[in-house]
Amino acid sequence: MTPPTIDDVRRRIAAILDIPEQRAGPEADLGDLVADSFRLVEMAIQLQDDYEVLFGQQDVARLRTVGDLATLVHSRLDPPPP
């Protein structure tokens, strides 16, 4: 199976937040898209569950945009076998 791309992760973020993909562009501000802090927790847990990756508070402290989050998730994916 082809490993997910950063754009795939971004589309998944849009789906979790139940917003059109266009609104979840790489530069979209997470603070504008996530209505409350519980929603952010829910999204973080779901992304980690979906992609079997881990991140915590330290990792997301500097995240600002959807692109930042998608890149973080993508960077934690296992590298494809050679």
Place this chain on the structure above:
Amino acid sequence: MSLSDDELFVLSYYRSSEINGSLFFGRLARALRPGPVQHDLTRHFADEAQHAWYWTRCIDALGARPLKLAQAYQDRYLEAAGLPLNLMEVLAITLVFERRVINQYAKHLALPGLHPEIATTIDRIMEDERWHVQWVRDALAGLEGRFGKDHVDATLRRYREADREVYADTLAEYEQRLGFLVGPGPDTEATPETP
């Protein structure tokens, strides 16, 4: 015997916290894939919703209406400790919080002259709370392999510090209303736990 304003405030505060807990865990249960954690989390959020109902019914039986409160205890936790952003962090903050809940309810139960309706409500809730601590502690221990025991322990320490800070701040802010709960009784700190 009717409720004093302070008692009504405290019971309403409990009710609000149970509602918040139920909503939070319900959303997490929806986000997680099927498995043991999702299973227990689903029972947990159902319990919390039931507890909110118990408090609603208790307040009603004592001839009052629950107050609508702007903030619950959990909101203060998140402000003090930061958002838990993975399952281990969620379980760690939950374990510390549930310990606090048990201690708080035990303290309330020890009050002299407590109305039987309130005592019965706390007793029923405490049965569930003990199971909450048990399943969360077990689930957290199961995550030690994935996150590392040191990291889990450090996260618990961080949340315990936040818990002490939040509890002290809450008591200070609501000193007048919570004064009748302060004093001798079961310990006032969340018990350190070993997952």
